[in-house]
Amino acid sequence: MKKTTKNYRPIIQQIIKLIRQHKKFLITAHTGADGDAVGSQLALKMMLAKMGKTGHIVNVGGISKELTFLPGFAEINNGIKHLQSSYDAIIVVDSGSFERLEEMRTALPPKRPMINIDHHASNDNFGTLNWVAPEMSSVGEMVYRLLKTARIPIDKDMATNLYVSLATDTGHFSFASTTPASHLMASDLLNHGVNLGEAIKNLYSNKTPGDIKLQYDCLKRIKFAHGNRIVWTVLTRSMYKKHRALPGDPQEYLQILKSIKNVSVAILFRETLTNPLKIKISIRSEPPVDANKLARHFGGGGHYRAAGCRMTGSLKKAQRLLISKAKQYLK
Numbered sequence: 221m222k223k224t225t226k227n228y229r230p231i232i233q234q235i236i237k238l239i240r241q242h243k244k245f246l247i248t249a250h251t252g253a254d255g256d257a258v259g260s261q262l263a264l265k266m267m268l269a270k271m272g273k274t275g276h277i278v279n280v281g282g283i284s285k286e287l288t289f290l291p292g293f294a295e296i297n298n299g300i301k302h303l304q305s306s307y308d309a310i311i312v313v314d315s316g317s318f319e320r321l322e323e324m325r326t327a328l329p330p331k332r333p334m335i336n337i338d339h340h341a342s343n344d345n346f347g348t349l350n351w352v353a354p355e356m357s358s359v360g361e362m363v364y365r366l367l368k369t370a371r372i373p374i375d376k377d378m379a380t381n382l383y384v385s386l387a388t389d390t391g392h393f394s395f396a397s398t399t400p401a402s403h404l405m406a407s408d409l410l411n412h413g414v415n416l417g418e419a420i421k422n423l424y425s426n427k428t429p430g431d432i433k434l435q436y437d438c439l440k441r442i443k444f445a446h447g448n449r450i451v452w453t454v455l456t457r458s459m460y461k462k463h464r465a466l467p468g469d470p471q472e473y474l475q476i477l478k479s480i481k482n483v484s485v486a487i488l489f490r491e492t493l494t495n496p497l498k499i500k501i502s503i504r505s506e507p508p509v510d511a512n513k514l515a516r517h518f519g520g521g522g523h524y525r526a527a528g529c530r531m532t533g534s535l536k537k538a539q540r541l542l543i544s545k546a547k548q549y550l551k
């Protein structure tokens with residue numbers, strides 16, 4: 221458990237100042253936005269509204285179906301065709317690098333100040349203002365601090381969005397990134413009226429029979445190396461088709477792989493829906509293995525214990541390259 225010792229007040233105040241100087245904001249996040257990205261985007265949009273500003277959310281790469289219950293979800297746009305030209309500034313959340321914005325990168329309106337709010341160790345400070353805090357559990361926790369510093373009251377909808385950010389990015393308060401501060405924040409949010417039962421039901425009891433069959437099929441293909449310290453499995457396009465299910469959040473699969481005793485590296489290889497030669501790789505690790513470092517060998521990145529990368533080529537080749545690299549970390 222890492223303590224937050226850094227003083228972020230100056231950068232938070234610069235961000236608030238920049239927000240006050242502008243009117244209309246594009247709010248975007250990494251491709252395939254997850255609970256943390258979407259929850260913090262929606263809370264930011266609500267914060268902007270309370271400051272008399274406008275926030276417009278546009279993402280790329282689709283969104284997990286279990287997040288549709290979030291307050292304000294209908295106002296999230298997917299695809300660069302929704303971009304407008306009237307933005308004065310841009311806010312990017314939860315994107316470990318500029319590359320993770322994918323097709324959004326070249327579609328962004330030029331010469332706008334960009335606020336980069338993120339907690340990935342791999343973040344390369346691509347913004348005009350960069351608040352990068354790797355010891356924070358989630359961007360939700362960062363937006364919460366922003367709200368507190370700006371003295372903007374948190375309402376039930378904001379609290380629900382921030383709770384989902386925090387809960388999903390900490391594996392419901394189980395990952396090493398969970399701190400006393402994250403629990404205090406959760407307590408405060410619950411006091412603001414978050415319907416915990418509803419949130420849990422939507423997040424974790426929202427599966428189709430096909431989803432479970434896909435999960436079963438995926439776990440059947442589990443492989444081990446290095447005395448069971450490396451574990452991995454795959455999701456293929458033919459599996460999605462067979463079970464009529466989408467790959468969904470890799471976290472669930474990885475949590476199962478990580479639950480095996482003494483596992484140091486757990487990896488999920490996924491074929492993308494549109495291109496069989498584009499492989500998405502999600503990595504979870506335990507010390508001494510640094511998932512961020514491992515992912516960086518292949519052009520990706522993330523956190524110390526959770527990271528990802530992409531590869532072009534066959535699923536077989538991706539497994540071979542990644543597993544042999546992972547073995548080097550355990551020597």
Ligand SMILES: [Mn+2]
Nearest residue numbers: 256314359389
């Ligand atoms: Mn995050």
